[in-house]
Amino acid sequence: MPAMNMIQALNSAMDVLMERDPAVLVMGEDVGYFGGVFRCTEGLYEKYGAHRALDMPIAEGGIVATAIGMGVNGLRPVVEIQFADYIYPAFDQIVSELARLRHRSGGEYSAPVTIRTPCGGGIRGGQTHSQSPEGVFTHVCGLKTVMPSNPYDAKGLLISAIEDDDPVIFFEPKRIYNGPFDGDHHKAGQPWANYPQGEVPEGYYKVPLGKAAVVRPGSDVTILAYGTMVHVAAAAIETAGIDAELIDLRTLLPLDTETIAESVQKTGRCVVIHEATRTSGFGAELVAEVQESCFWHLKAPIERVTGWDTPYPHAFEWEYFPSQERIIDAIQRTLETD
Secondary structure: OEOOOHHHHHHHHHHHHHHHHHEEEEEEEEOOOOOOOOOOOOOHHHHEEEOOOOEOOOHHHHHHHHHHHHHHHHOEEEOOOHHHHOOOOHHHHHHHHOOEEEEEEHOOOOOEEEEEEEOOOOOOOOOOOOOOOOOOOHOOOOOEEEEOOHHHHHHHHHHHHOOOOOOEEEEEEHHHOOOOOOOHHHHHHOOOOOOOOOOOOOOOOOOOOOOOEEEOOOOOEEEEOOOOOOHHHHHHHHHHHEEHHHHHHHEEEEEHHHHHHHHHHHHOEEEOOOOOOOOOOOHHHHHHHHHHHHHOOOEEEEEEEEEEEOOOOOHHHHHHOOOOOHHHHHHHHOOOOO
């Protein structure tokens, strides 16, 4: 079984499905001849031709609108938006058309469109290349929202997304796209362990949407995270020597409330972690869900560790990024409260 990073795993997912199903195609800015800005679609243009690896104009609204038309007519387009920050010009098409189509047609039509986009910081992208807007899309009825944390899940979840008959927004944390971290995280006191690069089957397999993964079992506190933050949380747990249960949500919508409730009812404590800004971030929904389903089991207030309520700063990127230290402090606060 080959070792892959997340880029290779995502590429493999698209390759496997394009080979299996002629209705699957990829489209977006520079996804064809160039192979994508992060090379996630590299080689697909040469293997499947320009009619299935489509280079599109710099017009996100037009790209998504075209994909909707394709989906209605039997194709399964996989759209790449170069950065999550660039998805907003397509917001009206996604919210008012793509997400509503099955409902407004009374189930007569569906648009099986998958929209892939890299999100988050950690690569010095500054304010306009580092956003994490997943919370915005979890608020839209009719969409499914996914964010993997490792190559194996990334491939299996993307295959599930493409084969799903409803639209999926598939966020890819760019900080964990490539190989091992460079030295920058050490400068910021970020000795992250277990970098997501591992064995990934070459062929077809699926990871189900709507099912979280218990990354690390524990009994003292439940940690809810997704994307890059799964690895930061894992390192924080190891550094602090805490018996924490770490849950990787994987799919934000539909949310695996059963796994969350089972864990928090066992531990009685919960810390929610995400990179996006705090106010109206997806963590607020997680806090509400835990409060509603686990109130009588809670031994301490639920803690949140998030990005700050400010545009992503280029010069102070690591001060914005939720750190091990902030996570450990939050965990300790929950453990000190009875």
